Amino acid sequence: MTARTDTPSAPRPAGWRDWLTTDTPQSRAQARLGRAWAGWTAFRRNRLAVAGLLIVLALVIVAALAPVLAPHHPYAQDLNNRLMPPSAAHWLGTDAFGRDILSRLIHGARLTLMIVALVAATAPLAGLVIGTAAGYFGGWVDTVLMRITDIALAFPKLILALAFVAALGPGIENAVIAIAITSWPPYARIARAETLTVRRADFISAARLQGASSLRIILGHIMPLCIASLIVRTTLDMAGVILTAAGLGFLGLGAQPPLPEWGAMIASGRQYVLEQWWVAAMPGLAIFIVSLGFNLLGDGLRDVLDPKGD
Amino acid sequence: MPTLKRGLTLLVTVAATLLGLLLVTFLIGRVVPIDPVLSALGDRANADSYAQMRTQLGLDLPLWQQFLRYVGDVLQGDLGTSVLTSRPVLEDVLRVFPATLELATVAAIVGAVLGIPAGVFAAVNRGRWPDHAIRLLGLLGHSVPIFWLGLMALLLFYAKLDWAPGPGRVDVFYEGMVDPVTGLVTVDALLAGETDIFWNAVGHLVLPSAILGLYCVAYIARMTRGFMLDQLRQEYITTARVKGLSETRVVWGHALRNITVPLITVIALSYASLLEGSVLTEMVFAWPGLGLYITNSLLSADMNAVLGGTLVVGAVFIALNLLSDLLYRLLDPRAR
Numbered sequence: 203m204t205a206r207t208d209t210p211s212a213p214r215p216a217g218w219r220d221w222l223t224t225d226t227p228q229s230r231a232q233a234r235l236g237r238a239w240a241g242w243t244a245f246r247r248n249r250l251a252v253a254g255l256l257i258v259l260a261l262v263i264v265a266a267l268a269p270v271l272a273p274h275h276p277y278a279q280d281l282n283n284r285l286m287p288p289s290a291a292h293w294l295g296t297d298a299f300g301r302d303i304l305s306r307l308i309h310g311a312r313l314t315l316m317i318v319a320l321v322a323a324t325a326p327l328a329g330l331v332i333g334t335a336a337g338y339f340g341g342w343v344d345t346v347l348m349r350i351t352d353i354a355l356a357f358p359k360l361i362l363a364l365a366f367v368a369a370l371g372p373g374i375e376n377a378v379i380a381i382a383i384t385s386w387p388p389y390a391r392i393a394r395a396e397t398l399t400v401r402r403a404d405f406i407s408a409a410r411l412q413g414a415s416s417l418r419i420i421l422g423h424i425m426p427l428c429i430a431s432l433i434v435r436t437t438l439d440m441a442g443v444i445l446t447a448a449g450l451g452f453l454g455l456g457a458q459p460p461l462p463e464w465g466a467m468i469a470s471g472r473q474y475v476l477e478q479w480w481v482a483a484m485p486g487l488a489i490f491i492v493s494l495g496f497n498l499l500g501d502g503l504r505d506v507l508d509p510k511g512d
Numbered sequence: 513m514p515t516l517k518r519g520l521t522l523l524v525t526v527a528a529t530l531l532g533l534l535l536v537t538f539l540i541g542r543v544v545p546i547d548p549v550l551s552a553l554g555d556r557a558n559a560d561s562y563a564q565m566r567t568q569l570g571l572d573l574p575l576w577q578q579f580l581r582y583v584g585d586v587l588q589g590d591l592g593t594s595v596l597t598s599r600p601v602l603e604d605v606l607r608v609f610p611a612t613l614e615l616a617t618v619a620a621i622v623g624a625v626l627g628i629p630a631g632v633f634a635a636v637n638r639g640r641w642p643d644h645a646i647r648l649l650g651l652l653g654h655s656v657p658i659f660w661l662g663l664m665a666l667l668l669f670y671a672k673l674d675w676a677p678g679p680g681r682v683d684v685f686y687e688g689m690v691d692p693v694t695g696l697v698t699v700d701a702l703l704a705g706e707t708d709i710f711w712n713a714v715g716h717l718v719l720p721s722a723i724l725g726l727y728c729v730a731y732i733a734r735m736t737r738g739f740m741l742d743q744l745r746q747e748y749i750t751t752a753r754v755k756g757l758s759e760t761r762v763v764w765g766h767a768l769r770n771i772t773v774p775l776i777t778v779i780a781l782s783y784a785s786l787l788e789g790s791v792l793t794e795m796v797f798a799w800p801g802l803g804l805y806i807t808n809s810l811l812s813a814d815m816n817a818v819l820g821g822t823l824v825v826g827a828v829f830i831a832l833n834l835l836s837d838l839l840y841r842l843l844d845p846r847a848r
Binding site for chain 1: 525528529532533536537540541543544647648651652654655656657658659660661663664666667671784785787788789791792795806807810811813815818819821822825826829830833
C-alpha cells in the first residue's frame, strides 16, 4: 500500500503497479486485476504460504517434466543393484528390484497430481451444485438435500472409501471415485451457507425481475460467490486426499504395482524397513512434503480469501 | 414439551442416518463383482443347489425387499458369515473390537493431554511466536502419513534404539496367557493379577497410541485455542484480573473451566475419528483390532466381514457423534 509516492523525482514510478493499485479503475478487468493484486500482496506477506505455493508449483513442474528430470526409467530393473543405499548413482537408493527410487518418486508425482486434480474437479463441483440448489430453492428441496448431506457427513470417510474400493476393485481410478464419493458433503454445506447469505440480496432480486431463470441466477450470480470459500476448503482438503490415496495405496487397494504410486511404494518397502529404511522412508517423505505444501497454501489462502475464520 | 419434540427429532435423525448407512453398505454389497451364491456354495455347485441357495439368500426378490430383509437381519444382529473365518461376522467383530477400543482410548487421552495445553498456550500467546509454532506443528501433524510415521517410529524406537517393543499387543511369549474377560489386555492382565503382562501391554501401547494420538492433537489444540480466545475476551476475565488473581489462575482456573463442555464434545468427536483412523495404524503395528480385521477381509474379498465391520464402525461413529451432541445439551445449561 506504500507504493503511492508523492515524490515526482522517483526515477521510474512502477507504472503497472500504480495501474493495479488505483482506487479509480477504468474498466472491470482493471478492477479485478487490482483485487487480485491486493490479494497477492497480502498472500506474499505470509512466508509459509508462499513456501506452500512453491511446493505445489514444484509438484506440478516435476510431474510435467518427469521423463526429462528422472535420471532412470521408473520401471528399469537392475537386480545386481537391489536395495542399494543412497549413492551418487542413485541419489535416494534403489528398491527391491533395483529400480531407482528417485526416478520412481518423480514419476509418482504425476499420479499424485492426477489424483488431486480428479478429486478437486469432482467432489467440490458436486457439493457446489447440491449446496447452491438447496440454499437457493429452500423449502423441501433444501430439507431433502441437506438431510442427505447430513447423513453422508455422519459416515466414517476412510472406512467407507475402503468398502467402496473393495466393491469396485482395487485400482487408482476406483480409489479416486471412492475418495470423491465420500468427500462431497462438506462442500455442499459450505456452498449452502454462502448461498443463504446472498439469496435475499437486491442484485439477485434485480436479476430475477429482469426475467433470469433460476438456473441462470445460480450459475451466473450465486456460484461465483461460493468459489472463494470452496477453493480454500478444497486446497486444505487436498492434503487429506493425498494422505487417503496414499493410505489406500499402502493397503494395496489404490494404484497397483508396478505403478510408482507413493503409498504403494511405502508398502513395498515395508518388509525391508528395519534394514533398508530408505525404500519406505523416501516415498513417505515425498507424501509429507507435498501434503504439507497443500496445507500451507490452503492456510495462507484462507487468510486472504476468507478472512472471516480467525 | 419442546424437550420431547427435540428428543424425537434427534431420534428420527439418528434412525435416518443409520438407515442411510445400511443403504450404502447394502448397495456396496450389491455392486460387488462377487457372486454371493458361489461364495457360499463354492464354485462347483450344480444348477439345482445354486437355484435353491439363491432363493434361500433372497436374491430372487426385488431389490427393495432384499434391502428390507437385510435391515431385518442386521437388526437381529445377523451380519452374515465370514468366508475367511467361517464364523458369524458379529462374533468376529466383537472379538477384535476391544483391541481397537483400547488403542483409540489411549490415543484420545494422548490427544487431549497434549492438545488442550497446546491450545491454551497458543490462545494466551495469540499472534506471537508460540501461537505460530503451535499452528505450524498442527499443520505438520496434518500432513504426515500416519502409517509412514508408524513405520519410521518402529524403525527408530524399536529397531535402532530398542526403547519400545515391536508390533503386536504383547510380546509373543505372553500371547494368550490371560483370559479375555473384557478383551482389553491391560485390564484383563490387572484382573488376573499379572503385573508383568500389564506392563508389557502398556509398553506395546505406547508407540501406536502416541502415533494415533498425534492424529487428533492438532484438531483438539485448534478448537481449544478458539474456545479460549472467546473466553479471554469476556468481562469476567477482566474482573478476575482486576481482583488481582494470578494469570495462571485466570487462564487455567477460570477460562479453561468454562470451556470444559465444548471440549468434551470435541474429544468425543475426535474419539470417533480415532476409531476410524486406527485402520492404518493397526496395519503397521500388527494390532489385531477392527481395522486390521477389515483390511485383511478386504484383501481376501470377504465382503460380509468388510461390510459388517464397516457397519459397526459407522454405527459407533454415529453414536459418538450423537453422544457428543447430547453431552453438550446436558452439560451446558445455555443449550437446554
